[in-house]
Amino acid sequence: MKAAVLYSGGKDSSLVAVMLQRLGYQVELLTANFGIFPSWNSAAESASCLGFKHKVLKADHTLMEEAVDLILKDGFPNQGINHLHREVLELAAENYPVVADGTRRDDRVPKLDITQIQSFEDSKSVQYINLVGWGHKTINQLSKQLFNLIKEPTSMENNSDYEIEIRCLITQMGGADAAIKLFPPHIQSRVIGWREDEQK
Amino acid sequence: MKAAVLYSGGKDSSLVAVMLQRLGYQVELLTANFGIFPSWNSAAESASCLGFKHKVLKADHTLMEEAVDLILKDGFPNQGINHLHREVLELAAENYPVVADGTRRDDRVPKLDITQIQSFEDSKSVQYINLVGWGHKTINQLSKQLFNLIKEPTSMENNSDYEIEIRCLITQMGGADAAIKLFPPHIQSRVIGWREDEQK
Numbered sequence: 001m002k003a004a005v006l007y008s009g010g011k012d013s014s015l016v017a018v019m020l021q022r023l024g025y026q027v028e029l030l031t032a033n034f035g036i037f038p039s040w041n042s043a044a045e046s047a048s049c050l051g052f053k054h055k056v057l058k059a060d061h062t063l064m065e066e067a068v069d070l071i072l073k074d075g076f077p078n079q080g081i082n083h084l085h086r087e088v089l090e091l092a093a094e095n096y097p098v099v100a101d102g103t104r105r106d107d108r109v110p111k112l113d114i115t116q117i118q119s120f121e122d123s124k125s126v127q128y129i130n131l132v133g134w135g136h137k138t139i140n141q142l143s144k145q146l147f148n149l150i151k152e153p154t155s156m157e158n159n160s161d162y163e164i165e166i167r168c169l170i171t172q173m174g175g176a177d178a179a180i181k182l183f184p185p186h187i188q189s190r191v192i193g194w195r196e197d198e199q200k
Numbered sequence: 201m202k203a204a205v206l207y208s209g210g211k212d213s214s215l216v217a218v219m220l221q222r223l224g225y226q227v228e229l230l231t232a233n234f235g236i237f238p239s240w241n242s243a244a245e246s247a248s249c250l251g252f253k254h255k256v257l258k259a260d261h262t263l264m265e266e267a268v269d270l271i272l273k274d275g276f277p278n279q280g281i282n283h284l285h286r287e288v289l290e291l292a293a294e295n296y297p298v299v300a301d302g303t304r305r306d307d308r309v310p311k312l313d314i315t316q317i318q319s320f321e322d323s324k325s326v327q328y329i330n331l332v333g334w335g336h337k338t339i340n341q342l343s344k345q346l347f348n349l350i351k352e353p354t355s356m357e358n359n360s361d362y363e364i365e366i367r368c369l370i371t372q373m374g375g376a377d378a379a380i381k382l383f384p385p386h387i388q389s390r391v392i393g394w395r396e397d398e399q400k
Contacts, residue, residue: 001341022222024345024398098338105314114305117335127338133330135321138298141201145224198224 002026003098003129006088007054008160009046011143012102014191016131017052018146020100028096030057032088034064036165036172042190043160049193050147063087067162068169077166077182078109084162085110086120093126100129106136110162148193154186202226203298203329206288207254208360209246211343212302214391216331217252218346220300228296230257232288234264236365236372242390243360249393250347263287267362268369277366277382278309284362285310286320293324300329306336310362348393354386 005017007029021027029047031040033056040056047054063084071080085101089112092099103111112120112128121128131139143149156164163183170179205217207229221227229247231240233256240256247254263284271280285301289312292299303311312320312328321328331339343349356364363383370379 001345019219019223023219023342103333105317117305121335121337127335127341129335129338130333133303133333135317135327137321138327138329141327142223145201 001098002028002096003100004028004030004092004096006057006085006092006099006101007031007043007047007052008102009043009190010102010161011139011147011149011189011191012104012107012131014046014050014102014147015134015139015143016100016102016129017050020098020129021052025098027052029054030092031055031160032057032059032084032091032162034059034165035061036064037156037168039156039160039164039168041160042158046191050191057088057091059088059091064165064169068166068173071166071182072170072175072178075182077163080166081162082110082112086112086116089120089128090124093120093124096126098127098129101131103130103132104134104136104139105132107132143189143191146195146198147191148195149189150192151187151189154188158190159188201298202228202296203300204228204230204292204296206257206285206292206299206301207231207243207247207252208302209243209390210302210361211339211347211349211389211391212304212307212331214246214250214302214347215334215339215343216300216302216329217250220298220329221252225298227252229254230292231255231360232257232259232284232291232362234259234365235261236264237356237368239356239360239364241360242358246391250391257288257291259288259291264365264369268366268373271366271382272370272375272378275382277363280366281309281362282311286312286316289320289328290324293320293326296326298327298329301331303330303332304334304336304339305332307332343389343391346395346398347391348395349389350392351387351389354388358390359388 267280
């Protein structure tokens with residue numbers, strides 16, 4: 001059975017992709033894009049290094065505008081990112097019977113609660129899978145065993161999270177300072193291939 | 201890395217075992233027993249059919265007595281089963297760095313909440329994994345693809361859940377009718393091997 005994994009090129013989404021593939025799903029990796037900045041390149045590169053099929057999931061520009069409105073109103077990104085994520089999941093569900101993401105047990109955003117998951121599955125006749133059965137320590141350890149990872153400061157070129165296009169849009173609206181406050185620079189882990197003794 | 205999976209021979213615990221094995225863990229299956237009835241045989245048989253190492257995790261008789269006290273006081277099995285499950289997880293954590301069970305997203309019992317999970321991981325220096333990222337529909341579909349399953353009415357001989365020894369102890373205490381009311385007969389799925397096109 002086909003399964004779409006919402007994919008950023010990070011450890012979590014890479015791990016759920018490998019997990020599903022090794023259980024027999026035909027996995028395709030999707031990176032959402034809202035037409036603001038081509039932020040999928042880094043995810044596409046990670047997907048290619050791991051040998052997965054990767055597609056850009058084109059989403060409407062207005063969804064990003066709604067999210068940015070929420071974020072600027074809240075002064076905090078959580079609600080806006082959750083809004084985007086739910087819309088992206090629904091978009092993915094139009095073409096796949098199974099949709100997964102790398103949400104971990106200790107993630108706060110984006111995260112669907114149990115009622116949102118049930119409503120998503122029922123309304124879209126889709127099956128949703130995530131990593132909430134796994135904590136960050138386990139995922140860090142396992143991903144070091146599976147993947148070659150690079151640790152680096154996040155930039156426009158090496159990250160495919162929603163954050164990149166959100167920051168772009170806020171900056172375009174004249175809010176460069178607000179963008180940096182909302183999304184301060186941080187260090188990320190990016191998947192750049194398999195460990196030698198692992199195979200797809 | 202070694203991982204223990206609390207194992208009943210059912211779909212959920214079999215699936216989490218396969219998942220961990222295919223991600224590279226050295227999986228050992230554990231079935232708890234409280235010295236009341238040798239209820240592990242069915243789980244041991246399923247484990248053997250799948251080619252997994254299986255052990256009986258001997259737990260103290262008094263834990264089962266405490267659980268039965270709770271169950272009879274509540275007139276409802278949930279709290280007692282959760283009590284047993286937490287104790288069994290802690291016992292497993294004494295010998296394994298990773299402990300997993302087949303708790304699904306839609307399971308109610310046994311289930312640890314997020315605070316209990318964090319406390320379990322921190323106090324025992326263990327990593328805990330479960331299937332709460334997966335719903336029953338997905339698990340049913342996937343387990344049909346992976347396993348040969350038999351559907352049958354639950355009996356003393358074909359089930360290795362906590363339920364069997366709980367019922368035994370309540371019956372020994374003269375409460376046969378109470379035992380049947382608390383645990384009415386039901387149909388179960390038991391794993392009896394791999395599907396032909398699957399391999400360990």
